[in-house]
Amino acid sequence: MYQPKFQQLTFENFHLPFGGKLDPENRWVKLADVIPWHVAETMYAKNFMSKRGAPALTVRMALGSLIIKEKLGLSDIETVEQIKENPYLQFFIGLETYQHAAPFDASMLTHFRKRLKHTDLAALQEELLQRHLAEERRKAEERNQNDDGDGGSGNKGKLIVDATCAPADIAYPTDIGLLNEAREKTEKIIDQLCANAPQELGKPRTYRKKARKAFLSAIMKRNLSKKALRRAIRQQLQYIGRNLKHIEALSAAVPLTVLSTARYRDLLVIDELYRQQQEMYKSDRKSISDRIVSISQPHVRPIVRGKAAARTEFGMKLSISVVDGISLPERMSWNAYNEGCDLVRDIERYRERYGHYPESVHADKIYRTLANRMWCKARGIRLSGVPLGRPPKDVEKNRARRRQIREDEGVRNAVEGMFGKAKRRYGLGRVMARLAESSLSVVSITFLVMNLDRLLAAPFLRLFEWLLLELDVIRNLFAWSPPRAAIECRGAMA
Structure with missing residues (x-):
């Protein structure tokens, strides 16, 4: 049985037995205000259809504990211990007062992963994205700028797509x-x-x-x-x-x-x-359809990647899209697939989220098929990479063409950074869940935590972008000023 108990806790109402109040600038207090708990509760309550039995733990406790686990990189047992010792973590999972006893047993995290399915987590990330876009539009209107999400005909923004493998926790199969x-x-x-x-x-x-x-x-x-x-x-x-x-x-x-x-x-x-x-x-061959490489996890499949470290990885293959630092899983599968066939679907999802097509799509070579090039060209979308045909004979055009290719590769590095961050900092490098559905939930929570960190850092990033813009303005001012005036200006500044 599940009883809806959603109420937005405030740090002023959280009781500490040793006196004092919680710091409003603490990262867990800020993170609790970003997450739409009521949206998650609507999805979580569908797991409890019966009105009988003991009341289940709240969605804030379930989702909050999983976020803590992935954000801090802890095991299930250590997650419960950290929650028991830290009042900020207890506030984050929805407790109204500090308590010395553990709020639940470590084995409950397994049930939390089963109840919070990856489809529900994907819907939660979409809600977070829409809230972020609405906030950006509001700030743009306050600065008397045009609204980018009005569904206009112009293409705007950059879409980055790529695929990787999330290895499962199994021994190397022979x-x-x-x-x-x-x-x-x-x-x-x-x-x-x-x-x-x-x-x-x-x-x-x-x-x-x-x-x-x-x-x-x-x-x-x-x-x-x-x-x-x-x-x-x-x-x-x-x-x-x-x-x-x-x-x-x-x-x-x-x-x-x-x-x-x-x-x-x-x-x-x-x-x-x-x-x-x-x-x-x-x-006398080494491959077969739906090959089993683990008896304990029969859903795991070999994924041929051709990387230098490991030519074949054993786990889940997933594709993501990155827009302005927000990374969203677009497809997760235990079987190998050609990610180039998903480019049109990823671009259409971008249009549904932002109201327009992207100005450019940055992807690796496997996405640049002739069909994808023609589809993007018909909609005014520039697909990154080396264009078809011979290089132009004009020296300036050829130089500009090479410069554009280098810039596109630099933009595409953002998705590689996302994969590296997810695998080195979080648990995507080795998914420890054993069940197929739980593994999908773990991967979804990993990207959810990364996006939450990105949203919390958004004000600082906007300040950094403003400083870079101001530096560009100053650099252009000196570049186009007369030499004598520029020298006098530099002398005055010195």
Whole structure:
């Protein structure tokens, strides 16, 4: 049961047992004012349809604790400990007074990630973006400037798009390692079925000691030849096939319901893994559709990236768009896909958010297909990169063309910086969640925290941009002034 309890807390009403008040300039107090908690509560309440049962924890406590975890880079247990010790964190999650006891157990963070789905977090980010745009339009009107979001025909703004991989927390998969793990799990399943079987039903032979010895003799070799590797894989496949036949025979006398949910799920995954590995062994190839690389996380897929550090990564592939420092996930998938096919959709979403097409789109080579170039040209959008055709013979035009290409690459570096920040500073470099839906929520929360930091830093960034503009004005003034006047001006300033 969920009871709506939304009310905007103020730091004046937060009671501290040792006296005093909260600092209104604290980062957690400011962050609490930016988040639209009422929008998140509407989505969160859909998880509780029944009117019975104990009241659930509020959405501010659920979402706030997840934001704290990602912002500070903590584990679930450490997140609860930090909340228990810090009054500002307790105010951020919606408590009305400081308390020494933990507001919830660390295991509740798993339920929070399940309830706050990535689609709800995406809608919350859209709400944040619209609020930010409305505030920018209001300030522009106060400065007697034109409103950029009036849906005019002119293209405005720069859109940056790119894709990356968010690696999952799994061991590096090898065929021989996966087969050994599958064999050990089938042996445990056989032991559990035999423990619940009638006494007259004997325990089948699994040859587990011989199988373990064959596995160790293969992996302990420094230089394992292809022939020896195929022999080791064939042996492990034979042991797993024999174990699966024993499980099928035992299931006639002992129902598989005696197995736990985790082991029954492992049995289904191992059956598919055995089929894939056997097919790859017979055809002598290393790839197959929907290849399983982890028994505990069967949704993880290999993503070929071709990077210097890792040619293949194992996790989720995602595409994002960056506009004025705000990064939004556009697509998240466990299967590899061609991100160049999503360019038109990303530009249309930009138009829905801002009311007009972008002036320029900055993307890498995979996005610059002929179809995408023609589509952008028909709508007056300049696609970054080297244009088609030969370079112009005119020296000035050729120089301007190269200068434009360098500027576009410099603009596109912003999305690479976003990926680096998300992977080095936050948890995108190794997603620790084990469930598929929870992993999607973790990635969405990562970008939500990054955007919240960007919104809090917006006043400082606007001041920095104003200073740069003033410096450009002064530089242009000296550049176009007569030499004598410029010298006298510099002397007066000195």
